[in-house]
Amino acid sequence: MAWDTERTKGLLLKAATSEFCARGLAGARIDRIAAEAGVNKERIYQYFGNKNALFDAVIVTALSSLMDEVPIEGSGPEAMADYAGRLFDHHQKDATAPRLLFWEGLERGAEVVGLPKRMANCASKVNSTIAALPGISKEDAGDLLITIVSLCDAAPVLPALDGLMAGDDPGRAERRRAAVVRTVYLAAAALAAEAREATPA
Amino acid sequence: MAWDTERTKGLLLKAATSEFCARGLAGARIDRIAAEAGVNKERIYQYFGNKNALFDAVIVTALSSLMDEVPIEGSGPEAMADYAGRLFDHHQKDATAPRLLFWEGLERGAEVVGLPKRMANCASKVNSTIAALPGISKEDAGDLLITIVSLCDAAPVLPALDGLMAGDDPGRAERRRAAVVRTVYLAAAALAAEAREATPA
DNA sequence: CACAATTACAACCATCTAGTTGGAAACTGA
């Protein structure tokens, strides 16, 4: 049987994603990742370099695939609200991306890993936003996206705050989702209106 | 000279706050905290118990004092927007609270430390919100507060996202602040309008 | 088949880490 190095790499990346997602960079254990993947840990150093580089690989892979999984579709403020709703749902089902995002922010600070790829991803989202809300500036588009990410990604990472503020009755997620969607709609509509005023027909 | 145990405890708590803020629970080092405080690390175990308990003490102290430092004042949607603005400014100047909040969320999950005190703090904020926007429900007040916290606390923890989305030109913080304040205003105004409709004069 | 290159892995290591301990020094009250 041939060496299936791609499979081994994939196994390692998957196990690392789950470990880093749960415990972050400092809390993750190389031994645990290797054991979970059923692979000798020495492979990690051959394939990825070291713990930090493996973390980087996990971040880039997870965040890039998220960009493809949840696209911005349609146009108008309701398109941005719809995007926020789908992002919210995605994170509700699987909190991997938000957790990794915040781990990265906390443990890595301003240093961005996988810069070129992620810059391209962000630029693409900004362009989609401008397409959905014609006439708004790049800055406003970026701002709106940050607002959306803040609203959708913070909640799954802060279960305690949510429980403290809003209790844990059933239907909670539904209501929170509606609040996020509405807030994004209002913000997007305000930006769109502003853009229309600035460039009247 | 008498033993000044309170001072020692305070020194330890201050050093621990800075260490946990920078590196989180898993990344923090007991030795570093003791050295920074200029105190023998054995004191930590006498005064606080262990690393986890020290982390809890830091969280409760920092988040509680934040509640007092940034109160909700006035009434109407603009009062909530103003609150968001002051919270944003506070976190801009000192990111300790947001960082600790997210560390706690990531490393501790749903388990809330210092539950009674924090429940009281949250309830107090919810009541202030209801006072500012008469007629809105507890759930909506909590939701609005979560929205505000998400918008104000996420940014200082995600410098990379901010740089990626919006560049790093001067005046960036100003613009982001304005966007947050406006978004909160719109959300609060919508809730207030809804409340007025539900209970017409 | 022989050869070099690659992949796999068990055992290993230097270092670090949270937590402990035993005893010295400083304080208290009588």
Added chain:
DNA sequence: TCAGTTTCCAACTAGATGGTTGTAATTGTG
């Protein structure tokens, strides 16, 4: 002054932890 208590600290420990290495198995290639 003196016994009892509390605070302090240097040195220690047991167990992890990230990373390495020597070697054997597997592969493609001439």
